[in-house]
Amino acid sequence: MTTPAHTDRPSSKQSWLARAAFAALVLAVVVLLIFAGLKTLTMLILGIGGVVVCVVAVYWFLTNRGFLRWISLAVAVLTPIVVLAFLVRERLLWVVLLSIGLFVIAGICARTALEGEEKELPVVERPAPPPVKPFFVMNPNSGGGKVEKFDLKRKAEERGATVALLEGPEKIDVTALARQAVADGADLLGVAGGDGTQGLVAAVAAEHDLPFLVVSAGTRNHFAADLGLDLDDPSRCLDALVDGVEVTVDLGNVGGRTFVNNASFGAYAEVVQSPEYRDAKTSTFLQKLPDLLAGRAGAVLTARSASLSAVGPQAVLVSNGPYEMNDLAGLGHRPRLDRGTLGIVAISVGSARQAVGLLHRAHQHGLAQGTGFEVIVDADTDEIPVGVDGEALVMRTPVRCTVSPQALRVRVPKDRPGVRRPRHAWDLVRLRELAKFTKSGA
Structure with a gap:
């Protein structure tokens, strides 16, 4: 199979960056051969062997209890x-540190050169006039108290917003709160809180075709991060009220519940259902994972989409847009939120061998990925636990996940410090073409 020729002439900068990438790769190998000599092979064997031993030890630590668990932990630490x-x-x-440094330089040069190959259109930003009657839901407990720490309520009210705090011992119906705000004339709905609360309010905003504003006041802020918002200072998100633009993103739906990030099934969803999880997350995971990974507890799952079929996975993650999985540096990041498709990841690790297989992305045993407009997750039980944007729910099987393309209008500041450029996998064939390019086109 031949590689299609590129008709676009690369820039001189691209060519030199591609050559620099290959030069750094060659130099890294030369450094190893010259200064390590015959010990290079020993170093490689030791390094690869060390990684394999660590992975196996961590797997045994997660799947066993008692003495063997702590021996495995000791091996993972000592290796x-x-x-x-x-x-x-x-x-x-x-020598190793220098070689690693050269490999990093090669990676940076290669990525920068290949960024010039990006053909995907940028996210469309539309002008957005300031809202007249914005309404915010703020959770004072989210993110360790960021609402109070950054004085978000006062700053939002100074910009003309009405703010409802989720405080008090009684449970507050966030969806009803947002719908009442719309009935009272709100022309923008915003959230300063966790991703679960964001999903509930986003559903109401999409239902009424109103703009939605995210304040990065949660603990993990996955949705805010993928929008490029400032995670260090949540108050900067409020700049969108006076100097903002509008982008359109997709929304996921699982069993009738909207999600902005993902819906998880299997081991994680089973653990977060436990009453002990909220007060002792780590110990609860360690206590329950052995039985879940070994299949002694939890439902037996199946997941199906147009591009993937997984039987018996220990965990399934359905995301609102595919996560970047081909690069550890971008793991857990969604480059786009407007692709109009769901991302699916199914993990099946039933042995230490399969755990090691994850290192080289073994699709047949370990990790399977796909995309689709619809995902059906079924089980051998009538109900299964589901983690929806971190919220623990129980749904009847089969559970249907769908996507609503460009369903949500999101108001964001013009200046977003977290906007990231797309990452590119190493395309060595194209990189070589760029490195060979001359003015004559050779």
């Missing part, structure tokens, strides 16, 4: 120390 001690004793640590 990198042994590798490091060997490099120090052989005076090769600086």
Whole structure:
């Protein structure tokens, strides 16, 4: 199979960056061969072996209890120390660090060169006049108290917003609160809180075709991060009220519930259902994971979409837009929120061998990925736990997940410090073409 020729002439900068990438790769290998010599092979074996041992040890730690669990933890901790001690004793640590540095430089140059190949249109930003009657739902407890820490209520009210705080011992119906605000004339709905609260209010905003504003006052802020919002200072998100633009994004739906990030099934969803989880997250995970991973507890799942069929996975993640999975540096990030498709990830790790297989992305045993407009998750039980944007729910099977393309209008500040450029996988064929490019077109 031949690679299609590129008709667009690359820039001189692209060509030199591609050449620099190959030069750094070659230099990294040369450094290893010259300064490590015959020990290069030993270093590679030790390094790869160390990673494999660590992965197996972590898997055993998660799937066992008692003495074997703590022996596995000790092995996972001691293995990198042994590798490091060997490099120090052989005076090769600086060689490894230098080679790693050159590989990093090669990666940066390659990515920068390939960024010039990006053909995807940028996210469309439309001018947006300031709202007249914005309404915000704010959770004072979210994110460790960011609403109070950054004085978000006062700052929003100074910009003309009405703010409802989710405080008090009684449970507040956020959806009803947002709908009442719309009935009272609100022309923008906003949230300073967790992703679960954002999903509820976003559903009402989409239902009434109103703009939605996110304030990054949650704990993890996945949706805010993928919108490029300031995660360090949530108050900057409020700038969108006076100097904002509008973008349109997709919304996911699982069993009739809207989500802005993802819906999870399997091990994670089972654990978060536990009453002990809220007060002791780590110990609850460690207590329940062995039985869940071994199949002794929890429902047996199946997941189907147009591009994926997984039987018996321990975990399934359906996301509102595919996550970037081909690059550890971008893991957990969605480059776009307007692709009009769901992302699906199914994990099946029934042995230490399959856990090691995840290192090289073994699709047959371990990790399966796909996309689709619809995902059906079924089980051998009538109901299954589902984590919807971090909220623990129970739904009847089969559970249907769908996407509503460009259903939500989102108001964001013009200046968003977290906007990221798309990441590119290493296309060595195209990189070589760029490196060979000359003015004559050779």
